[in-house]
Amino acid sequence: MTLIPWILLLLAVLVQLFTLPVLVGRKDPDAAGWKGAIPGWHFFVWLDLIQRPWYWAIFLLVPGINLIMLTVMHVELGLAFGRRSTKDQWIMGALPWWGLWELRQGQEAWVGKRDWTKTRKSTAREWSEALIWATVVAGSLRMLIVEPFTIPTPSMEGSMLVGDYLIVSKTSYGPKLPRTPFTMPFVHNALPGGLTPSYTDWFSLPNLRLPGFRDVERYDAVVFSFPHGDTVYVDPNLVGHDYYALLRRDGIRRAGGDVQTFALHPDRYMDEARAAAAKKPGLRARPVDKMENYVKRCVGLPGESVSVVDGQLHIDGVAVENPEGLQKEYRVVFSSQAEAQQAFRKLELTKLDLGPVSAIPEGIAAVMALTEAEVAGMETLASSVEPMSNSHRRGRLEMFPNVWDDEFNQWDPDNFGPVLLPKQGLTVELTARNLNLYRRWITAYEHHTLEELPNGDVLVDGVPSTSFTFGMNGYWMMGDNRHRSADSRMWGFVPEDHIVGRATVTWFSKQNEAQHGESKIRWDRMMRAVK
Secondary structure, eight states: OTHHHHHHHHHHHHHHHHHHHHHHHHHOTTSOGGGGGSTTTHHHHHHHHTTOOTTHHHHTTSTTHHHHHHHHHHHHHHHHTTOOSHHHHHHHHHOHHHHHHHHHHSOOOOOOSOOOSSSOOOHHHHHHHHHHHHHHHHHHHHHHTEEEEEOOSGGGTTTSOTTEEEEEESTTTOOBOOSOOSBOTTOOSBOTTSOOBSBOOSSOOOOOBOOOSSOOOTTOEEEEEOGGGSEEESSTTTTTSOHHHHHHHHHHHHTTTOHHHHHHSHHHHHHHHHHHHHHTTOEEEOOGGGSOEEEEEEEEOTTOEEEEETTEEEETTEEOOOOTTOEEEEEEEESSHHHHHHHHHHTTOOGGGEEEEEEETTEEEEEEEEEHHHHHHHTTTSSEEEEOOOGGGTTSSOSTTOSOOTTGGGOBTTBEEEEEOOOTTOEEEOOHHHHHHHHHIIIIISOOOEEEOTTSOEEETTEEOSEEEOSSOEEEEEOSBTTSOOSHHHHOOEEGGGEEEEEEEEEEEEEOHHHHSSOEEOGGGTTEEOO
């Protein structure tokens, strides 16, 4: 099935190469018609026949947009040879194989592009042409240069806020060309108002990224396709969440809620959960370029060893400086509600900074996400401020690599690693630990087969192997709101082919009442560089 679109595309190009030399001869018998039979150059010959500028050829390089351009050029070619009825235009646009060959076999003389100086275009035609060109130009810019992005969750609070509208630079790391060119323009993965896919995946392109201005650097705010988003629940409340984490949670429930029982037979319980989810609400696979987009800060680069010790990030065993605006959770005690409200106002906190609140003998205890500057201010306004512990999250299979193991069971968001990041050309031994860390990388991201035999041998692509050499780079992403971010600590590496672009500018920002307690436009964040 996947070969059919390629066959049709090849057939269309062949028909073009056979047709254009003949049509050039009809326009000018002395012209070098053979140029129309040279693949690639024939597009410029074509543009000359329809009297259109050479730069139209640029849009032919943009996947998805080039399909629109080819349709327009097919119709224009028919018009240039007098085929101007509605039926003829539909044939040239929808069935170019038939239309081109019929045009080649016919005797129509070249008459040039349609002259509208003496005839007024219909309103429908004017609007149609305007919409087509708006789609071509804006779609090309969105795909290759910049794309808007909205911050939907508080995982980056402290530096990027819910309600921030960002400009994502595609040129920073190089534009990634789409793998699914047949898609609804300006819609990411689902049609508005539902979960109906906005694309067809029966025709896909290989992974290709154009050259960029620079590589991903530490602490860049990076937009990427969520690695665990290759499958989603067909449910509006679950579609953007970690499919594998949801499946694992249901599997543990089926094991009586006991993690150890689940860990004895994880495949069995996961298969049961997957079968149930496939029936209701349903499951759907998504290609890389149609996965949900996430934004996090890149903290680990290819080939580096990442670890977190008592909440402090370490790279290759050395503590690194935290990014500005980093938030962590604290238990804050107030003597009264009035004291709490006063602190809230003075520090300009919002509902998103507030967690569970409880009454205690000393007054009120609240869990709050605070920056270092806010902690310093809070210490003068509250009775006490203490860091929250995340040790209760150990041994629950929440932390990457999400397997039951004596070492991994001691990991939590504040104590984690070390984990060596994949780097192209780097070789690792296939030990039991490394198999747990890189199993998904080898199979899902680099598309190798991996078989672990009962005697301990490992087969990669059917070949006994004791080591594996990475074929591409991997990155480690973490949210600035460290205790309220589902990031690489939970789901692992971000492959380089999942990178979309770099968040560069906040062009608009608006907070809403439900999440922040007040609805307003944040004028101070308009056209502000993302740090």
